[in-house]
Amino acid sequence: MKRTTGLWLIVGIIGYSFLPWYMAEGGFWTFRWISEITGDETGSALAQVLWNGRLYLAPPLITFVAVALVLLLVQAPVLRARLCVAFAAVGLFLTALQGLAVVRHGPRFMVDLFNALGGEAGQGGMGAGAMITLVAMLFILTTAFSSAGKARGDAFVVGLIGLIISLVGIFVFFPVSHILINAFRVEGGGFSFTHFLSRFFSSDLWGLGCLTFTHSCGPAINSVMLAIMTATTSVLLGLAFALIFTRTDFKAKPLLRMLTVIPIITPPFVIGLALILLFGRTGTATALFADLFGVEKTRWIYGFGGVYLAQVLSFTPIAFLVLIGVVEGISPSMEEASQTLDANAWQTFRYVSFPLMRPGLANAFLLSFIESLADFGNPLVLGGGRFNVLSTEIYFSIVGTVADPARAAILAIALLSLTLGAFLLQRKWVGKKSYATVTGKADSGQHAALSRGVKIAAYATALPWAAFTAVVYSMIIFGSFVKLWGYDSSFTWAHYIRAFGIKHTAHGWRFSGVAWDSYFTTLQIASIAAPLTAIVGLGTAYLLVRQKFFGKDAFEFSTMLSFAIPGTVIGVSYILAFNFPPIELTGTSIILIIVFVFRNMPVGVRGGIAAMSQLDASLD
Numbered sequence: 001m002k003r004t005t006g007l008w009l010i011v012g013i014i015g016y017s018f019l020p021w022y023m024a025e026g027g028f029w030t031f032r033w034i035s036e037i038t039g040d041e042t043g044s045a046l047a048q049v050l051w052n053g054r055l056y057l058a059p060p061l062i063t064f065v066a067v068a069l070v071l072l073l074v075q076a077p078v079l080r081a082r083l084c085v086a087f088a089a090v091g092l093f094l095t096a097l098q099g100l101a102v103v104r105h106g107p108r109f110m111v112d113l114f115n116a117l118g119g120e121a122g123q124g125g126m127g128a129g130a131m132i133t134l135v136a137m138l139f140i141l142t143t144a145f146s147s148a149g150k151a152r153g154d155a156f157v158v159g160l161i162g163l164i165i166s167l168v169g170i171f172v173f174f175p176v177s178h179i180l181i182n183a184f185r186v187e188g189g190g191f192s193f194t195h196f197l198s199r200f201f202s203s204d205l206w207g208l209g210c211l212t213f214t215h216s217c218g219p220a221i222n223s224v225m226l227a228i229m230t231a232t233t234s235v236l237l238g239l240a241f242a243l244i245f246t247r248t249d250f251k252a253k254p255l256l257r258m259l260t261v262i263p264i265i266t267p268p269f270v271i272g273l274a275l276i277l278l279f280g281r282t283g284t285a286t287a288l289f290a291d292l293f294g295v296e297k298t299r300w301i302y303g304f305g306g307v308y309l310a311q312v313l314s315f316t317p318i319a320f321l322v323l324i325g326v327v328e329g330i331s332p333s334m335e336e337a338s339q340t341l342d343a344n345a346w347q348t349f350r351y352v353s354f355p356l357m358r359p360g361l362a363n364a365f366l367l368s369f370i371e372s373l374a375d376f377g378n379p380l381v382l383g384g385g386r387f388n389v390l391s392t393e394i395y396f397s398i399v400g401t402v403a404d405p406a407r408a409a410i411l412a413i414a415l416l417s418l419t420l421g422a423f424l425l426q427r428k429w430v431g432k433k434s435y436a437t438v439t440g441k442a443d444s445g446q447h448a449a450l451s452r453g454v455k456i457a458a459y460a461t462a463l464p465w466a467a468f469t470a471v472v473y474s475m476i477i478f479g480s481f482v483k484l485w486g487y488d489s490s491f492t493w494a495h496y497i498r499a500f501g502i503k504h505t506a507h508g509w510r511f512s513g514v515a516w517d518s519y520f521t522t523l524q525i526a527s528i529a530a531p532l533t534a535i536v537g538l539g540t541a542y543l544l545v546r547q548k549f550f551g552k553d554a555f556e557f558s559t560m561l562s563f564a565i566p567g568t569v570i571g572v573s574y575i576l577a578f579n580f581p582p583i584e585l586t587g588t589s590i591i592l593i594i595v596f597v598f599r600n601m602p603v604g605v606r607g608g609i610a611a612m613s614q615l616d617a618s619l620d
Helices: 002-018 032-036 045-050 059-073 077-101 111-116 128-147 155-184 193-200 219-247 253-265 268-279 284-293 304-329 332-340 345-356 358-374 377-382 390-399 405-430 452-480 494-500 516-546 552-558 567-577 589-612
Strands: 482-484 488-491 502-505 508-511
Touching: 002 045, 002 059, 002 128, 045 059, 045 128, 059 077, 059 128, 077 128, 128 155, 155 193, 155 405, 155 516, 155 552, 155 567, 155 589, 193 405, 219 253, 219 304, 219 358, 219 390, 219 405, 219 452, 253 304, 253 452, 268 284, 268 304, 268 377, 268 452, 304 358, 304 377, 304 452, 304 589, 332 345, 345 358, 345 452, 358 390, 358 405, 358 589, 377 390, 390 405, 390 567, 405 552, 452 482, 516 552, 516 589, 567 589
Parallel strands: none
Antiparallel strands: 482 488, 502 508
């Protein structure tokens, strides 16, 4: 404990004493701050305290001195650990408090105290020095906490728990709270819980008029019905594709896999437009059916049917990617044991293979359900104003002609309550049974073949959907080569030349297309965000599957909060939260990377949980 704590103490002192406490102008990596290490905006925290009179930045220094004295003078291990925990916790709290209190125009609460400590001039957003100092204090806290006998004394586990809880708190709870707190506001200022309840349980939100064909249902009911239908269909399709890939000798697997996963990288607006040009009143498929069979042209694509079709197309890849790992991870020896007991192929699948897929099915359903609830693009394009769901209602409550932040917050809480309900049902269905099939023992058998009925069902489910996907994307490709999709079908290269043109100039070849900048920026951000998302997601999944700690269920649900709220609302909440101290990120690429990581973290978490549930803990 002393060695690890001492290392983090050194890291913290370096961050506090030599690195800029605030965000450096031009960026940290320009190193221009080195020449102004004692400056008002570029100085380290130590310089701010000694030269600029910002005494409110002294708590980390006091914490480090106190921890150093404890390590040197206290010999009793338990007492030493408890003192380090106390000092680090107080240091973290006071540092966070001053960051929230003192903003650019000065203190916004506890004004007299912070003015006396030099806060009148205000301060900017925290920079590299503050980040390293806070991380050091956090790991001093977790290391000492493990040394006090918690989590079986495993410093890595306690540190990982502390890190992920901190990240979720800062980048999920903190921004989302800026939106949700408006649910309790009333006109004229103040807060009212009774006012919130009256609006939350109103018939406008939970109305069941569509069941009696008298009125339309409320957006919450519409969202639930759509999410259940979408999640069920997506899981069935994902399972069918997974079985074909892992349990059959289908010849065109590479092509089928491409058709299966390609919708995951396609913006919903593009899918919606393709469906409109196929099934709209003047769409290609609509005209074909009208000419061949005399089917009346309608606008059925605008409403529940169109949104449902687009969502299944968009979210089936997620279900498939979760399920294929689970289906592949089932130990062949379990199925072989069933066959040695004279079970036929159907009985083996029904009583052995399928039950072992339960964690994957549950997690795939949960992800698809939440994705459907939070989906904004498809309902916006295909809802047609006749099918309102929570995500679009939240958006229009924020940016509509008559903005109503309180209503947006109430709708967001309704959406989160539906997510919580789905999460609890998923936990109940999976239960506390063990689904581990992969142990440390050698397992070189082959997976059991599917019964004829299951194979036919898988083919009959997956292949028509793959063909439909191919048709939709053929329309998208076709649309890129015509002058005006849906109106003028003359062939042209103009769109590609304008977007991805390359010209030879006096200075050599250069990218002249208007889309190149966006293309390279997207690749850069994705290449950074993707591994970070995987690391955070797998780390969280490891804790949830392998560790037991207080508040584990609440922690698991909290990791899905950002996934359950529409992306546009998350974007607004990030702007509200990170547009001023203590964390100023608006207008930087960092905020995009962070929002992508924590917006998509639940996919990594649920996939990791599904996979780790099949790994025996003895392998650890």
